[in-house]
Amino acid sequence: MTTVLVAGATGSLGRQVVEKLLDRGADVRALVRPASVDELAAHPNLTPCVGDLADGADALARHLDGVEVVVSAVQGGPEVIIDGQRALLRAAEGAGVHRMVPSDFSINLHGYGYGVNVLSDLRRVFADEFATSSVARTSVAIGAFPEYFLGAVHEVLDPAASTFSLWGEGTRPIDVTTIPDTAAHTAAIALDPKTAGREVHVVGQRLSMLELRDEVEAASGRRWELVRKGTLRDLREEVARRRFTASTMFQCVALQAQVAMFDGTGSLRDVRNADYPDVVPTSVAAYLADRGAAHFTPPDTTWGRDEWPTAL
Structure with missing residues (x-):
């Protein structure tokens, strides 16, 4: 059973990623703020982890012991997409996590340069963190919700x-791509070890x-x-x-x-829907x-x- 930690687990996308991972038999840890714990549905394979990306890498590390894959479904400005996810990545490195799916879930981020879209710029800046990381990046692109x-x-x-x-x-x-379909694809991709270090486009x-x-x-x-x-x-x-x-x-x-x-x-380029025919x-x-x-x-x-x- 693969253990996956999901950040942003009570958001519109994150909660559905949690559900789809559980449907696929994963052991899921849901990183949530204290006020959001009650929003999680009870499930024998779901463990609430109370915390915040702003807590820093040292505080986040305790939630990552034994985790193989991290999925981030957070949204926000640079303090979340860059600083918060960087703290999560550093904690993942220390815990020996294999892969991380960052909160991209957008159009093809690398089809155009900097200065076109501020949110794409933030995601690209964070993507650079993986160049020297022991954690492999798996980016999911879906177009528009x-x-x-x-x-x-x-x-x-x-x-x-x-x-x-x-x-x-x-x-x-x-x-x-609808949010539920994005969640279904993300769960399948997160549990697919062949996606390590890849950009995966689905639509x-x-x-x-x-x-x-x-x-x-x-x-x-x-x-x-x-x-x-x-x-x-x-x-x-x-x-x-x-x-x-x-x-x-x-x-x-x-x-x-x-x-x-x-x-x-x-x-999107090189669309990989055929790799996940059950979605x-x-x-x-x-x-x-x-x-x-x-x-x-x-x-x-x-x-x-x-x-x-x-x-x-």
């Missing part, structure tokens, strides 16, 4: 106005923005007016404008991701017919542009 991409943060769907907005022509395929579905609009109209049963916001050059200029005028990075990171999605530099991805149509139907009505609460967006 539809839970976020069709939410307020990406400014694509406006359910109150029934509009669907895009930049560019909208004909280039983009990669989307739920590839479709263009225009095809995505068709799926939204079919699932909602109503017309969504297509709003063309401008060219990809216009998108880059809008990102630059927001970087100088926004009070927080949250007001431009989604559009930064769209730049790489829509110009193809963030597209059957959810189509966009199936997602929209189920949980994703919530995108079609205005939310009860407004997303604050100074905070991390919360998935459905």
Whole structure:
């Protein structure tokens, strides 16, 4: 039985990674803050580990004895993605952990350079820590979560106005993978020793923005007016404008991701779905017919542009 420690185990992705690992027979340790312990479901192979990445490597070390793989599903700024994960990596090195899956779970981080997407930059900086580490890095790329991409943060769907907005022509395929499918793939990849030192790309579905609009109209049963916001050059200029005028990075990171999605530099490469045939991805149509139907009505609460967006 493989022992896996999951950081961020009560987040929208982390809790499902825990469930999928348990389904596959792993022994799971869930690293959670004291206030989140009660959010963990009881399971004979699940052990709560109370702690925080901010506690530092020495404090985290006690949770890692006997752990073979670490999966990080945390999110945040540099204090989490770089500093916090670095502390977890140092603790893992001291405990003899074999591999770590960092909290990447995004588009192809290495298809474009620094300065395009601030969150990608943070992940790349942390990736450099593995160059001299005894712990092998296994990075999972999935494209975009539809839970976020069709939410307020990406400014694509406006359910109150029934509009669907895009930049560019909208004909280039983009990669989307639901959070549950990402969790299922992550569990399989974490337990696959062949992924040591590799970038593993998996995807739920590839479709263009225009095809995505068709799926939204079919699932909602109503017309969504297509709003063309401008060219990809216009998108880059809008990102630059927001970087100088926004009070927080949250007001431009989604559009930064769209730049790489829509110009193809963030597209997934060498997709490895066939390596994990027991994970059957959810189509966009199936997602929209189920949980994703919530995108079609205005939310009860407004997303604050100074905070991390919360998935459905």
